[in-house]
Amino acid sequence: MSTPRNPVVVIPARMASVRLPNKPLADICGEPMIVQVWRRATEAGIGPVLVACAEQEIADAITAAGGIAVLTDPDLPSGSDRVHQALQTFDPEGKYDAVVNVQGDLPTIDAADIRAVFEPLNDPAVDIATLAAEITREEERTNPNVVKAIAAFGGGRVARALYFTRTTAPYGDGPLYHHIGLYTYRRAALDRFVSLPPAELEQREKLEQLRALENGMVIAVALVDGVPLGVDTPEDLERARQVLGG
Numbered sequence: 001m002s003t004p005r006n007p008v009v010v011i012p013a014r015m016a017s018v019r020l021p022n023k024p025l026a027d028i029c030g031e032p033m034i035v036q037v038w039r040r041a042t043e044a045g046i047g048p049v050l051v052a053c054a055e056q057e058i059a060d061a062i063t064a065a066g067g068i069a070v071l072t073d074p075d076l077p078s079g080s081d082r083v084h085q086a087l088q089t090f091d092p093e094g095k096y097d098a099v100v101n102v103q104g105d106l107p108t109i110d111a112a113d114i115r116a117v118f119e120p121l122n123d124p125a126v127d128i129a130t131l132a133a134e135i136t137r138e139e140e141r142t143n144p145n146v147v148k149a150i151a152a153f154g155g156g157r158v159a160r161a162l163y164f165t166r167t168t169a170p171y172g173d174g175p176l177y178h179h180i181g182l183y184t185y186r187r188a189a190l191d192r193f194v195s196l197p198p199a200e201l202e203q204r205e206k207l208e209q210l211r212a213l214e215n216g217m218v219i220a221v222a223l224v225d226g227v228p229l230g231v232d233t234p235e236d237l238e239r240a241r242q243v244l245g246g
Helices: 032-042 056-064 079-090 111-116 187-195 200-205 209-214 235-246
Strands: 005-012 050-052 067-071 098-101 128-134 148-150 158-160 162-167 177-186 219-223
Touching: 005 032, 005 079, 005 111, 005 177, 032 050, 032 111, 032 235, 050 056, 050 079, 056 067, 056 111, 056 200, 067 079, 079 098, 079 187, 098 187, 128 209, 177 187, 177 219, 187 209, 200 209, 209 219
Parallel strands: 005 050, 005 098, 050 067, 128 219
Antiparallel strands: 098 177, 128 177, 148 162, 158 219
16 A cells, blocks of 8 residues: 555534533634634645534534535444545545544644644555554543553654553553544545444443454554643633633
């Protein structure tokens, strides 16, 4: 496999959120959060940016901002399925050979981090790429909500993912890495991934990426300098407003 030459960015978004209702439309500095995420993804300059929308209200917000919105089935089980369906609708001929999946609740994501998750696909052996940052806060080492990426970087910035887990791992002295849920898929890898049934360890850890590893797909992890702010609560939303408000 060669380096992808024609990538596209897809941001999956849906209104359902227990802790922050109507999250994609939450106002951040005068714009809906999903529009802020779309702007960050556009700034990355990788390729066209689509928003895969489970509801019409999200599509309307993106269209009003000048973006491309694709409506998807609201009952799809995951963001990966939403990305895949939107891409099939937008590009049924398969013109785009890779897709960068950016979460719709990362309004302060650095455009450089979005570019970083695309770069590991320069290696023809890699099917999927993702991000991680070294854990610096002691409480995150044992927090099961902080997913750890198990990889041996050896002083480099990109490594093969060996596992992902909610427990504290690996054992012994040395850094732990906080997994960041941005992904780049080769187009064929995404097609294969969404066709696979949920896997045993995926269901046990509640981590979708383990489906790929259990089925022999190669995931590379790129190191970045910090974890972007994910907006899940009203407190997170206020922090995002402060960051983007300057």
